[in-house]
Amino acid sequence: MSEDLGFDPSLKKKKKVKGKTDAEGATTPSEENLEEMFSSLKKKKKKTKETDTPEPVDELVDGLEGLKLKKKKKKSTKSSEADDFDKQLEKAGIHADDQSSASTEQLQQSQTQDSLSNSVLAYENLLSRFYSILKEKNPELAGGQHSKLKIPPPEVAREGNKKTMFANVQTIASVLQRNPEHLIQYLFAELGTSGSIDGEKRLIIKGRFQAKNIESVLRRYIQEYVICKTCKSMNTELKRESTNRLHFIVCRACGSTKSVSSIKTGFQAHVGRRKRV
Amino acid sequence: MSSIENLKSFDPFADTGDAETQPTNYIHIRIQQRNGRKTLTTVQGVPEEYDLKRILKVLKKDFACNGNIVKDDDLGEVIQLQGDQRLKVMEFLIQQLGLQKKNIKIHGF
Numbered sequence: 401m402s403e404d405l406g407f408d409p410s411l412k413k414k415k416k417v418k419g420k421t422d423a424e425g426a427t428t429p430s431e432e433n434l435e436e437m438f439s440s441l442k443k444k445k446k447k448t449k450e451t452d453t454p455e456p457v458d459e460l461v462d463g464l465e466g467l468k469l470k471k472k473k474k475k476s477t478k479s480s481e482a483d484d485f486d487k488q489l490e491k492a493g494i495h496a497d498d499q500s501s502a503s504t505e506q507l508q509q510s511q512t513q514d515s516l517s518n519s520v521l522a523y524e525n526l527l528s529r530f531y532s533i534l535k536e537k538n539p540e541l542a543g544g545q546h547s548k549l550k551i552p553p554p555e556v557a558r559e560g561n562k563k564t565m566f567a568n569v570q571t572i573a574s575v576l577q578r579n580p581e582h583l584i585q586y587l588f589a590e591l592g593t594s595g596s597i598d599g600e601k602r603l604i605i606k607g608r609f610q611a612k613n614i615e616s617v618l619r620r621y622i623q624e625y626v627i628c629k630t631c632k633s634m635n636t637e638l639k640r641e642s643t644n645r646l647h648f649i650v651c652r653a654c655g656s657t658k659s660v661s662s663i664k665t666g667f668q669a670h671v672g673r674r675k676r677v
Numbered sequence: 678m679s680s681i682e683n684l685k686s687f688d689p690f691a692d693t694g695d696a697e698t699q700p701t702n703y704i705h706i707r708i709q710q711r712n713g714r715k716t717l718t719t720v721q722g723v724p725e726e727y728d729l730k731r732i733l734k735v736l737k738k739d740f741a742c743n744g745n746i747v748k749d750d751d752l753g754e755v756i757q758l759q760g761d762q763r764l765k766v767m768e769f770l771i772q773q774l775g776l777q778k779k780n781i782k783i784h785g786f
Contacts, residue, residue, distance in 0.1 A: 590784050592709040607710040613786030666784070667721045667755045669747065671711050 551575055554618060556611040559604060563595075566603040566614060576626050578638055582663070583621060589665045590617045625649065630656045704770065706763045708785035718763055720756040720770075721749075727774060729754050735773075740765055 552575070555567035566587075573580035584603060588594055591613075595605040628636050628651035635652040638660075648657045702722065709717045723729060729746050733756055737744050744758035758766070763783050770776045 591786060592707055592784070609786060617786055666705050666707060667719050667747075667749055667752050669709055669717055669719055669755075669757055671709060671717065 551618075551622075554611055554614045556609065556614050558608065562606065562608065564605045564607060564609045565598075566605060569603045570601050572618070576622065576634070577636070578626065582625070582638065585663050586621050586625070587614070587617060589663050590620070592665075592668065625660055628654060628656060629658050630654055702780060704776065704781045706766055706781065706783045708761055708763055715759070716761045718758040718761060718766060720758070720766055721752050723754075723756070723770075724776075725753075729756060732756070732774075736762070736766065736769065739769065 552568055552571060554569075554572065557565045557567065559565040569584060569587075570580055573583045576583070584595075584597070587603070587605070591605065591607065591609065593606045595603060598604055622634070625638060626634055626636055626649075628634075628649060631651060631654040633651055633653035637650045637652060639648045639650050639657075640646070641648060645662075647660050647662055649660055650657050702724065704723055705719075705721045707719045707721070709719065711717055723732070733744055733746055736742075736756070736758060740758065740760070740762050742759040742762065744756060747755045747757055749755055763785065767778075767781050767783060770781060771778055
């Protein structure tokens, strides 16, 4: 497949370029001379450029496609250097076609080469150019993959015998763009305990809990209070309507709002020593 | 204007009374830590048409644990069971009582 794609357009371009040069040659000798002058200039420029940067790229390409036939072709072009400009044009075309799936830097180089030679304004090149620019400017639109929010794992340590310390509540809450109070309230309601915040803004929870327990609760919190139900984005805001005392998730990505239930502690069984009657 | 009866006949935004949108009748199954490694499971919000006393009797026998019914002022009657019986209770509620899984919420770690 790739070979076919690589070969066919290049052949066409060869013809085109040759035709062009023929026509130009037929017009006037002076122009031809000029052309030659310019071509040499361009060639020199290109050569200096190539010695500067794209050499490793070429090597890379060669390395990548070492097993294919193209290597031979390129080598031959390099070695002969007969009609340099034409062949370099051709090369540029080949490059553009080859590297449509390669990294953006290479693409951009091929594009600069494209801009030098107007003959390769093919649809494919323009399309790849468009996508590379789109990827640079706003990557969320280009790829299907969302830039996932990285939630740091909860740092949970035992404090004393009966208390658990949850060190990075504040950072997690800030990553989730939630009020830490809200998150703590949810944690207490779900775990059925109480606790406090110490001097370094760490959360002290009564009872023994492991990191995985806290993590599962956190996951449920994210499911319920962070993720937008319509577009699954994590970029949301929790707003409280003062008129009806309801909480709303407002999505920053798609703009939807959805009401969420307030945190309820529910039934708390009396644990511990009974009151003397 | 009130003579136009046609306009009044149907209100598209009226509450249709769909059971799905009513979030009220959830059954909450919670866990609470006691001293040591011991835990307590509470089942809150079982519909009133079920006989809690008989359910408790079966649960105690099935799970081999003790339990009792606590009367709460706001939340009605709540089943308490010793130990972590959350998953077992949910299974029982679904299989034996024929309750919907989406109406049961398990809390805790």
